[in-house]
Amino acid sequence: MKLTRGGFAYPGTTLGYKTGTWRIQHPEHAHWRAPCHAACPAGEDPQAYLAALDEGNPRDAWEILIKVNPLPAITGRVCPHPCEAGCNRGQYDEPLAIHSIERHLGDEAIAHQWLYPVNKPSEKAPHVAVVGAGPAGLSAAYHLVRQGIQVTIFDEMSEPGGTLFTIPDYRLPRQVVRSEIERLLDTGITLQSNHKLGRNIHLQELQQDYAAIFLGPGVMKSREWSVDGVTPNDLHEGLHLLKRWSDVSSVPDMKSAAVIGGGNTAIDIARILKRNGVDTHIVIHSSLPDPKNPSEDDMRAIPREIEQALEEGVQIHDHHGIKRLILRGEKLTGIEIVRMRKLRNAAGRLHRVAFEGTESILHVDQVIPAIGQVIEATGMENLLNGSSWFKVNEWGQIAGKDNIYAGGDAIEGNGGTVTEAIGNGRIAAEAIAANLNKNELPTFNKAEPISFTSLNMEYFEPAPRVEEAILPVEERVGEAEIESGLTGREAAREANRCFACGNCLRCDNCWTLCPDSAVLKTDEVAFDGSYYVFDYDYCKGCGLCASECPTGYIRMLDE
Amino acid sequence: MKTNKRAVTADMLVHLRKNQPRFEGIESGHRACLGCGEALAARLVTEAAGPEVMIANATGCLEIFTTPWPESAWRLPWMHSLFENTGAIAAGMEAALKAQGKPTKVLAFGGDGATFDIGFQALSGMLERGHNVLYVCFDNEAYMNTGIQRSSSTPHAAMTTTSPPGSERMGKRHLKKNILTIVAAHQIPYAATTSVAYASDLRKKVRRAMEIEGPTFLQIHSPCPLGWGHDSAHSIKVARLAVQTGLFPVIELERSELIGSMPIRHPRPVTDYLKLQQRFRHLFNKDDARAVEELAHIQALADHNIKHYCLDGEGMDALDSDGADTVRRGGMRWA
Numbered sequence: 039m040k041l042t043r044g045g046f047a048y049p050g051t052t053l054g055y056k057t058g059t060w061r062i063q064h065p066e067h068a069h070w071r072a073p074c075h076a077a078c079p080a081g082e083d084p085q086a087y088l089a090a091l092d093e094g095n096p097r098d099a100w101e102i103l104i105k106v107n108p109l110p111a112i113t114g115r116v117c118p119h120p121c122e123a124g125c126n127r128g129q130y131d132e133p134l135a136i137h138s139i140e141r142h143l144g145d146e147a148i149a150h151q152w153l154y155p156v157n158k159p160s161e162k163a164p165h166v167a168v169v170g171a172g173p174a175g176l177s178a179a180y181h182l183v184r185q186g187i188q189v190t191i192f193d194e195m196s197e198p199g200g201t202l203f204t205i206p207d208y209r210l211p212r213q214v215v216r217s218e219i220e221r222l223l224d225t226g227i228t229l230q231s232n233h234k235l236g237r238n239i240h241l242q243e244l245q246q247d248y249a250a251i252f253l254g255p256g257v258m259k260s261r262e263w264s265v266d267g268v269t270p271n272d273l274h275e276g277l278h279l280l281k282r283w284s285d286v287s288s289v290p291d292m293k294s295a296a297v298i299g300g301g302n303t304a305i306d307i308a309r310i311l312k313r314n315g316v317d318t319h320i321v322i323h324s325s326l327p328d329p330k331n332p333s334e335d336d337m338r339a340i341p342r343e344i345e346q347a348l349e350e351g352v353q354i355h356d357h358h359g360i361k362r363l364i365l366r367g368e369k370l371t372g373i374e375i376v377r378m379r380k381l382r383n384a385a386g387r388l389h390r391v392a393f394e395g396t397e398s399i400l401h402v403d404q405v406i407p408a409i410g411q412v413i414e415a416t417g418m419e420n421l422l423n424g425s426s427w428f429k430v431n432e433w434g435q436i437a438g439k440d441n442i443y444a445g446g447d448a449i450e451g452n453g454g455t456v457t458e459a460i461g462n463g464r465i466a467a468e469a470i471a472a473n474l475n476k477n478e479l480p481t482f483n484k485a486e487p488i489s490f491t492s493l494n495m496e497y498f499e500p501a502p503r504v505e506e507a508i509l510p511v512e513e514r515v516g517e518a519e520i521e522s523g524l525t526g527r528e529a530a531r532e533a534n535r536c537f538a539c540g541n542c543l544r545c546d547n548c549w550t551l552c553p554d555s556a557v558l559k560t561d562e563v564a565f566d567g568s569y570y571v572f573d574y575d576y577c578k579g580c581g582l583c584a585s586e587c588p589t590g591y592i593r594m595l596d597e
Numbered sequence: 598m599k600t601n602k603r604a605v606t607a608d609m610l611v612h613l614r615k616n617q618p619r620f621e622g623i624e625s626g627h628r629a630c631l632g633c634g635e636a637l638a639a640r641l642v643t644e645a646a647g648p649e650v651m652i653a654n655a656t657g658c659l660e661i662f663t664t665p666w667p668e669s670a671w672r673l674p675w676m677h678s679l680f681e682n683t684g685a686i687a688a689g690m691e692a693a694l695k696a697q698g699k700p701t702k703v704l705a706f707g708g709d710g711a712t713f714d715i716g717f718q719a720l721s722g723m724l725e726r727g728h729n730v731l732y733v734c735f736d737n738e739a740y741m742n743t744g745i746q747r748s749s750s751t752p753h754a755a756m757t758t759t760s761p762p763g764s765e766r767m768g769k770r771h772l773k774k775n776i777l778t779i780v781a782a783h784q785i786p787y788a789a790t791t792s793v794a795y796a797s798d799l800r801k802k803v804r805r806a807m808e809i810e811g812p813t814f815l816q817i818h819s820p821c822p823l824g825w826g827h828d829s830a831h832s833i834k835v836a837r838l839a840v841q842t843g844l845f846p847v848i849e850l851e852r853s854e855l856i857g858s859m860p861i862r863h864p865r866p867v868t869d870y871l872k873l874q875q876r877f878r879h880l881f882n883k884d885d886a887r888a889v890e891e892l893a894h895i896q897a898l899a900d901h902n903i904k905h906y907c908l909d910g911e912g913m914d915a916l917d918s919d920g921a922d923t924v925r926r927g928g929m930r931w932a
């Protein structure tokens with residue numbers, strides 16, 4: 039037989055000798071979820087869409103993203119992005135700008151009117167009722183439809199979106215909300231607007247007519263507020279003012295105001311007032327976010343928003359509480375505030391302590407409470423049993439109610455974000471679908487995400503994080519959006535910074551560096567999710583590939 | 598733990614192995630130790646050189662572990678020379694091919710023992726006579742195949758079986774021979790160092806040498822887990838640190854002039870390199886003043902290299918000691 043040089047010959051080569059028998063441990067390609075994934079309240083796996091974007095496929099990236107979160111243009115703007123706090127790259131230079139990419143993909147989908155790749159459920163499929171067209175209800179509906187289940191959403195308002203429309207335009211333009219929701223509903227979701235549970239429809243009817251119910255009514259009622267039972271006669275309450283602003287773009291006449299509260303509502307109304315020329319203060323007993331203080335004491339609002347409010351001239355009196363209203367007749371002329379801290383008492387419980395001798399006066403003609411909202415219970419009293427929130431299990435199922443689920447702001451322990459509402463909706467939809475299709479419930483991945491120390495930093499280079507352009511303070515007037523999105527090129531450059539923690543980025547390291555040529559490259563994704571397979575006949579188990587895998591995708595296991 | 602490692606069938610593996618998108622001059626099944634840097638280096642050389650070559654290989658680990666009778670790991674015409682005459686054998690092969698008018702390039706492979714010491718005069722003759730041969734020295738800094746005896750390539754203060762640390766000495770007393778300068782002094786067109794830690798650099802240099810008509814020389818730093826006493830998983834890590842500390846300068850000489858070097862972005866302390874290896878463990882006895890002095894000596898050698906070869910980097914450079922191994926999705930960084 040004549041062999042071409044370099045030709046392949048089995049007989050006589052060392053291939054007849056299986057050095058794999060020497061091995062006491064073997065390498066395996068194994069997906070290990072990234073910390074960005076573990077941290078996302080919606081359940082996104084940013085690594086996966088960053089990879090698609092890095093490969094030059096923005097539409098694929100979007101499709102990966104919306105398998106989990108159907109509202110990326112919205113969350114990309116308003117999510118406090120805990121994914122970035124968790125991002126391993128933060129321990130190297132700066133975390134990935136995940137939220138900017140998320141927004142970019144959502145915006146691209148809007149710009150190109152990409153359709154959600156979802157088939158309309160058949161008319162014979164089971165039918166589920168969703169109450170509330172906020173992010174929780176919309177997410178639940180979308181994920182049910184994705185799994186072939188018919189959905190009708192009932193909402194008391196004339197337009198879907200819920201509290202998303204209360205978030206001011208300078209952070210979340212309403213056209214974005216509308217455009218994303220419109221396309222989402224087009225997947226085959228039926229919307230019954232102007233339908234209020236407890237007025238136009240009743241729980242019992244829904245229970246009779248639908249296979250299951252998902253409740254996402256949010257928290258629509260402002261908490262009662264007074265100082266020792268006293269309120270000024272012209273009291274405006276924060277959420278109400280925000281809604282008025284969103285409807286008619288005006289605020290009541292006032293020169294100065296003290297907003298009470300430290301959540302997003304407080305910050306947003308303060309910024310709106312400031313934009314309307316009002317001298318605006320925020321009084322809040324908790325602390326401005328400060329890495330040196332325990333975060334449990336931080337104001338609840340998103341740190342970035344607090345920062346921008348301060349830039350815009352809102353004065354924040356943190357660690358302060360209101361002690362007394364100073365009234366002339368029933369009209370406010372000022373408030374007395376006092377320094378206070380949350381401290382642990384003898385029993386170890388946090389309680390507020392006001393420090394005598396630290397009182398001061400704020401001369402304001404309005405005090406605006408923004409201390410949080412609670413569920414509007416009408417029609418759902420039986421499910422609440424006197425509680426302020428729904429008590430649900432990890433699937434969102436209301437205790438003792440087989441086919442009733444809830445999610446979003448209305449459930450106990452919820453952090454009050456859009457992303458969490460979306461996550462709740464998805465998880466409940468999975469449980470409902472599993473139930474209706476008589477499938478087993480999916481399992482939660484609770485494993486520890488891959489740590490920074492499991493990556494090999496030799497293979498990465500420092501690269502600055504791409505930042506969205508921010509309007510200078512002087513130009514922040516009216517409703518102009520403050521942060522602008524990334525260009526396609528910027529987004530791709532940022533995606534390229536991702537370490538692909540716990541995933542194969544096809545870098546060829548294992549293939550190139552195995553001294554025994556025991557890593558074989560494949561054309562397509564191999565069974566284990568990488569593009570490489572180990573030839574265990576020859577792998578000696580040296581561990582070199584695992585040590586030089588930049589992303590921790592190779593693990594050594596004992597034979 | 599449950600494993601799915603058998604999910605690929607034997608047929609699939611054979612098919613894949615036959616269709617790998619690269620040329621491999623050395624097949625699997627060779628008997629090198631786990632994580633052998635020399636096995637990797639040799640495969641990378643053949644990959645870059647391609648199939649149109651013939652090899653003369655000196656006695657040593659590479660020769661032994663690739664040819665356990667009656668098998669061979671080579672997919673190339675390959676000949677075992679004596680330990681001491683690889684240069685002469687390669688020269689003869691080249692002359693014969695030339696006489697036959699064949700374009701095949703001759704490669705000569707030898708360990709550091711075969712190159713720095715025992716085959717040195719044959720190499721010198723080959724260079725001096727201007728044979729069109731690429732001589733590759735797989736430098737693992739000792740006579741490994743016979744059980745780790747010191748060579749003139751063994752670095753200062755390293756422990757080998759013939760340079761043991763003890764009351765008289767702290768490992769090898771003498772310095773590592775500067776073979777590259779000696780080789781380059783033959784005024785050959787190209788002589789360079791490279792390291793298995795930087796596979797792209799290695800392959801680029803092989804291709805460069807392949808294009809040159811005349812004698813060329815490549816010295817490849819190739820960790821030996823057995824002889825250096827490091828974890829087999831750390832062969833690349835150790836080799837990379839040798840470069841990043843300045844102990845193994847990655848340079849190119851043409852006609853004995855320095856024409857290129859891999860800049861070091863952030864020089865690492867030599868102890869980062871030394872502490873991973875058992876052959877230097879006697880240097881980490883803080884109570885032994887001799888050990889402290891030797892560590893300082895080795896650091897001074899690294900500093901001297903950095904200065905002498907102008908290895909100090911200027912900011913970020915895609916081809917410096919930190920940039921040259923940066924990964925790109927889809928394997929696009931490899932050259």
Ligand SMILES: Cc1cc2nc3c(=O)[nH]c(=O)nc-3n(C[C@H](O)[C@H](O)[C@H](O)COP(=O)(O)OP(=O)(O)OC[C@H]3O[C@@H](n4cnc5c(N)ncnc54)[C@H](O)[C@@H]3O)c2cc1C
Nearest residue numbers: 170172173174194200201235255256302446447454455456
């Ligand atoms: C001013 C402000 C700023 C905010 N900023 C941010 C931010 O930056 N980032 C962030 O993540 N989150 C922010 N949030 C919180 C976020 O808006 C909510 O967490 C989120 O909207 C909750 O979604 P949901 O679906 O649970 O409820 P909602 O969005 O409140 O939707 C509830 C829906 O249910 C309907 N509904 C209620 N009761 C009934 C009934 N009985 N019958 C029929 N329909 C009913 C309502 O009409 C509404 O459409 C902000 C909130 C406010 C008020």
Ligand SMILES: Cc1ncc(C[n+]2csc(CCOP(=O)(O)OP(=O)(O)O)c2C)c(N)n1
Nearest residue numbers: 656657658680708709710711739740741742
């Ligand atoms: C003339 C001669 N002396 C000694 C030997 C024994 N011998 C075989 S391999 C070897 C060591 C080779 O060392 P090196 O060239 O550095 O290659 P390595 O094994 O380290 O890769 C020795 C000493 C021999 N084969 N021939």
Ligand code: SF4
Nearest residue numbers: 074125126536537539
């Ligand atoms: S580097 Fe990429 S994969 Fe890793 S945590 Fe950050 S975004 Fe996720």
Ligand code: SF4
Nearest residue numbers: 552577578580581583
């Ligand atoms: S580098 Fe090669 S021999 Fe070593 S463990 Fe990985 S596959 Fe096996």
Ligand code: SF4
Nearest residue numbers: 542543545546548587
């Ligand atoms: S070394 Fe690179 S190619 Fe190999 S598994 Fe890791 S990421 Fe994938």
Ligand code: SF4
Nearest residue numbers: 629630633658741821
């Ligand atoms: S002794 Fe060293 S050079 Fe020889 S085969 Fe083993 S690891 Fe490779």
Ligand SMILES: [Mg+2]
Nearest residue numbers: 708709739741
């Ligand atoms: Mg040697």
